[in-house]
Each structure stands twice: as structure tokens, then as C-alpha cells.
Amino acid sequence: MTxxxxxxxxVDIGGTSTQVVLCTEDLRVVDHAGVPTPAAEGGQAMVGAALDALRLLLDRNDARLRGVGVGAAGLVDARAGRILAATDSFRDWAGFAVTDAVEEALGVPAFLDNDVNAFLRGEAAAGAVAGESHVLGMTLGTGVGGALWLDGALYEGPHGGAGEIGHVPGFGDLPCTCGGRGxxxxxxxxxxxxxxxxxxTGRTVTARVVAEAATRGAPEALAVYGAAGTAVARALLITAGLLDVTxxxxxxxxxxxxxxxxRPIRTALADEPPVSGHPLRILPARLGGDAVAIGAAARAQAELGSVTRA
Known part of the structure; x- marks a missing residue:
């Protein structure tokens, strides 16, 4: 026992799994647990699974819990602690009051973030961009998410949509899952x-299989990853041109x-550098599967610190 x-x-509540970390005040991870997300059983079951995992960590560690941060898939109202919208992968998730449920169960303050915002918080607090003041965070998963770190703090914008580079048009004309195109x-x-x-190819496979084929040198797979990397590079150039975030x-x-x-990202950037002339730095995430949970903990720690100072 620690x-x-x-x-x-x-807490990171994802579509298939939920990750929970217990951290010291300086965000050192003391313990970790992961459980399947019961997405088909509704919001109460999803938060309940996260709480069960957290209680397990508290039972096996001698710790006084000050607060909980939650990073959740979907569009969230961070101020109200509520899920605004979610994909059909989740049952009864849209509208669910996440922080109310956590606070009622544990008796400590709880805070909610979109999972991509939490990812960037984590990497800025204890990961690949720790100490950086201006960063674009991008997640390439089932979808593409984005978030902005400006002047050493998360910038959400007046409507909560800042940094959503995954849904900026100008990348062709293919239909997007959000209803837009390109x-x-x-x-x-x-x-x-x-x-x-x-x-x-006419084949129905997963992205992992495409990656394996590309690693073996399959031309079709390499072309697909080349197009993906080139598109990411263009998104980085747009961000650098608009915000001078490099x-x-x-x-x-x-x-x-x-x-x-x-390789395709760096090739594209070499062909067309940012207008500022300042080189772009592209870093792979360092915290792996714990990034969102650590970022959620960082949000809680920051909020609790500000309350204490006040």
C-alpha cells in the first residue's frame, strides 16, 4: 500500500475502455486501473464502472482524495459538467450530468473535460510538451480531434469549439461522419x-491491418498513409498560419x-514551410493510454488549487 x-x-471514459489514475499533487501516477466501458448500458452504468475502479485504487492505497477530473468522449459542457452530445455508440450519454454523479458518490469536487482537451492537458502537464506555452494537440483515433494550448492554458474559445482541426473543410470532398464534407x-x-x-483494394479491413500492410511495403497501404500524413501537415500549416502555433x-x-x-508529414512541411519561417515541431504523445486520465487529474488539481488560493 502506498x-x-x-x-x-x-478518469478517461472512452468508447470501449475506461482508464482511472490516482495521482499525487504533482501528477505522479501512484496507481492505475482499467475496465471495459459499458457504453450500451447508459450513463449511470458508465460512471458507475469508473467509480468502482477508483474505489479499488483508494482501497489499495492510503490516500485522501481531494477531487476527480473526468475526460469523456463526446461534446461536453465543461462548466455544467454535463455531456451535450455523443455518437450512437453510447446509450443515454447525451445529457448525462457526469460531475453531479461523481460528487454525489464520492463527496469531493469533480470536473469534466472533453477527452481531447484532457489529452492535451495531460501532455502539457507531464508529457511530450511539458513546459510549452503554445501547442496544438491532435488525436488521430476513430475520428480526428484537436485542442489548443495558448499562453500556458487550454483555450476553448467562446463556444467551446477552439482547436477542432479535424472538422475544418478544405481536404477534398469526401463525406465526413459529422455531416460535412472534405x-x-x-x-x-x-x-x-x-x-x-x-x-x-476492395478489401474491408481495420486501420491496424492497413498499417501492417504499409509496414510490409504494400503500395496501396503506403499511399493511404501518405495521404493521411500530407493532410495532417496541411492542418499544421493552417494552424501555424492563423495562430503562429508551431x-x-x-x-x-x-x-x-x-x-x-x-515521413509524409515532414516531406509536405519541407515543400511548404510555415509563413513565419519558424520550423514546425511535431511530437508523438508520450503518456500513451494514460494521457486523458492524467490530463483530467491535472484539470482537477488546477481547479482545486485555484479554490484553495481564493
Missing amino acids: HVAEAVAG HLETLASGRAIAARYGER TCVIGGGVSLSWDLLE
Whole structure:
């Protein structure tokens, strides 16, 4: 059993799995647990599974819990602690009051973030871009998410949509899952990589299979990853041109095939550098599957710190 005088917890509620970390005040991970997400059973069951995992961590560690941060898939109202919208992969998730449920169960303050915002918080607090003041965070998973870190803090924008580079048009004319057309997500997400490969070969496979084929040198697979990397590079150039943000951290399942993405990204950037002339830095995420949970814990720690100072 580890003794921790005061701890914060971070929770990552994803579509298939939920990760929970118990952290010290300086965000060192003391313990970790992962459980399947009961997405088909509704919001109460999903939060209940996360709480059960957290209680397990508290039972096996001597720690006083100060607060909990939650990073959740879907569009969230961070101020109200509620899920606004979610895909049909989740039952009874849209509208669910996440922080109310956590606070009622544990008796400590709880805070909610979108999972991509939490990812960037984690990498900025204890990961690949720790100490950086201006960063674009990008996750290449089933979809493409984005978030902005400006002047050393998460920037959400007046309507909560800042940094959503995955749904900026100008990347062709393919239909996107959001209902738009020509978004970055149509080329660089895991779902898109599988679909674009299927269009070229007539095969229905996962993005992981496409990555394996590309690693073996299959031309169709290499072409798909080349298009994905080139599109990501263009998104980075757009961000650099608009905001003068020239550091980017990339995570998500697709980024696990970093060697396949890095070459086309760097080739595209060499052909057309940022207008500022300042070189772009592209870094793979360092915290792996714990990034969102650690970022959620970082949000809780920051909020609790501000309350204490006040």
C-alpha cells in the first residue's frame, strides 16, 4: 500500500475502455486501473464502472482524495459538467450530468473535460510538451480531434469549439461522419484510413491491418498513409498560419504507426514551410493510454488549487 497524503484522480471514459489514475499533487501516477466501458448500458452504468475502479485504487492505497477530473468522449459542457452530445455508440450519454454523479458518490469536487482537451492537458502537464506555452494537440483515433494550448492554458474559445482541426473543410470532398464534407477526418482518422484502403483494394479491413500492410511495403497501404500524413501537415500549416502555433503533439491509435505518418508529414512541411519561417515541431504523445486520465487529474488539481488560493 502506498501512502499519499492528498491525491487527485483522473478518469478517461472512452468508447470501449475506461482508464482511472490516482495521482499525487504533482501528477505522479501512484496507481492505475482499467475496465471495459459499458457504453450500451447508459450513463449511470458508465460512471458507475469508473467509480468502482477508483474505489479499488483508494482501497489499495492510503490516500485522501481531494477531487476527480473526468475526460469523456463526446461534446461536453465543461462548466455544467454535463455531456451535450455523443455518437450512437453510447446509450443515454447525451445529457448525462457526469460531475453531479461523481460528487454525489464520492463527496469531493469533480470536473469534466472533453477527452481531447484532457489529452492535451495531460501532455502539457507531464508529457511530450511539458513546459510549452503554445501547442496544438491532435488525436488521430476513430475520428480526428484537436485542442489548443495558448499562453500556458487550454483555450476553448467562446463556444467551446477552439482547436477542432479535424472538422475544418478544405481536404477534398469526401463525406465526413459529422455531416460535412472534405474534413481532415476523412483522410487521417482510423476509420478513414480503413475506408480509403478499401476503396483502393476492395478489401474491408481495420486501420491496424492497413498499417501492417504499409509496414510490409504494400503500395496501396503506403499511399493511404501518405495521404493521411500530407493532410495532417496541411492542418499544421493552417494552424501555424492563423495562430503562429508551431508545436504540435499527436496522439490516438493511428499515431501508434508514427513511422508511417512522420515521413509524409515532414516531406509536405519541407515543400511548404510555415509563413513565419519558424520550423514546425511535431511530437508523438508520450503518456500513451494514460494521457486523458492524467490530463483530467491535472484539470482537477488546477481547479482545486485555484479554490484553495481564493
